[in-house]
Amino acid sequence: MNNNPQNLLQHLLSVLISRRKFLLYVMLTATLIGAIICAFRPKQYIAETKFVLKNHLFADRTYLYSKDMRYINYYASEDDIERLVALEDADAVMNDLIGRLHLAAYYKTNLRKDPGYRKLRKKISGRVKIYHTPEKHAVLAFWDKNPQMAARIANEYLRLIEFHLRNNYNSVRNDAFGALKEKIHEEENQLNLLTDSLSALREQYGIYDIISPTRSNTVITNHYNGNGRKDFAKGLELIQNLESVKDRAVADLSDHLSLANQYEGGENVKDLSLIQIIKTAQPPLHASTLGYISTLLVCLFSGLAFGVIYVLVNERR
Structure with a gap:
């Protein structure tokens, strides 16, 4: 055989022409297989629910009046979306979804048998996908052979995911609120003790002036000539020290009460709305699989490619 590229190409082309009947047979066979696949393959429908995930700091009234909110994005960060x-x-989402939509019966799965539940979960998780779009919103997609069921599952799936995400945020927030309430109770008890101690010292030493050095907004007299008691100086120092401690305790309690009021304002799950639905999944849906003509064309060209490779490989031998 001449190694000239043009002669080689002409030779291979002549080989293919001489085996054209074989190539035609392979193409028709592949097309027939494609037709059989189309006839017996059930159509699959993809239901898509489009949404935007809000920043939970804005959704939660706890932070609504914070001065730092001006620097926070209105929409969720990548970390929030990953959550x-x-x-x-x-488990919580999957169990609720299976129970609410009776998916065990729909997918003909016996949950009483050990592998049944795992298989059902695997089937469901393999059919759902959450992804971003170039338009900066997110999509939850679910596919099924029944378009109505695909839409129901997609919409309910997103609702349950948001519900449990809100529960997670609320659980953390309520834990913080509970810790604050315990701290406030502890500080109130401490403040009562300080008040009783300070009152007792004032009665003991006869000193009733405000003499705490930490009160910068109070005019403090600098002339303490005594009240005739020999332990006046000691009482002055004790009261001054105790007043400083009490002033700090009052300031801490005030800060914690203010923060607790903010947490209490958004304590319930219903106070949060983390997802803005743009478009719910609704039938009719387009089939996600290739159409009849598309499948036949793919099989036709696949058969042609296989036939050409087969003929050329055998020719080289």
Whole structure:
């Protein structure tokens, strides 16, 4: 065989022409297989629910009046979205979804058998996908052979994921609120003790002036000539020290009460709205699989490619 590229190309082309009947047979066979696949393959429908995830700092009234809120984005960060995606296969979400939509019966799965539940979860998680779009919103997609069921599952799936995400945020926030209430109770008890001690010292030493050095907004007299008691100086120092401690305790309690009021203002789950739905999944849906003509064309060209490779490989031998 001449190694000239043009002669080689002409030779290979002549080989293919001489085997054209074989190539035609392979193409028709592949097309027939594609037709059989189309006839028996059930159509799959993808239901998509489009949404925007809000920043929970704005959704939560706890932070609504904070001065730092002006520097925070209105929409969720990448970390927040990853937290939402992490709930896609969470036990609580999956159990609620299976129970509410009766998916065990729909997918003909016996949950009483040990592998049944795992298989059902694997089937469901394999059909759902959460992703971003170029338009900066997110999509939850779910596919099924039944378009109505695909839409129901997609919408309910997103609702449950958001519900459990809100529960997670509320659980952390309520833990903080509980810790604050315990701290406030402790500080109130401490403040009562300080008040009783300070009152007792004032009665003991006969000193009733405000003499705390930490009170910068109070005019303090600098002339303490005594009240005739021999332990006046000691009483002055004790009261001054105790007043300083009490002033600090009052300031701390005030800060914690203010913060607790903010947490209490958004304590319930219903106070949060983390997701803005842009478009819910609703039938009719387009089939996600290739159409009849598309499948036949793919099989046709796949058969042609296989036939050409087969003929050329055998020719080289």
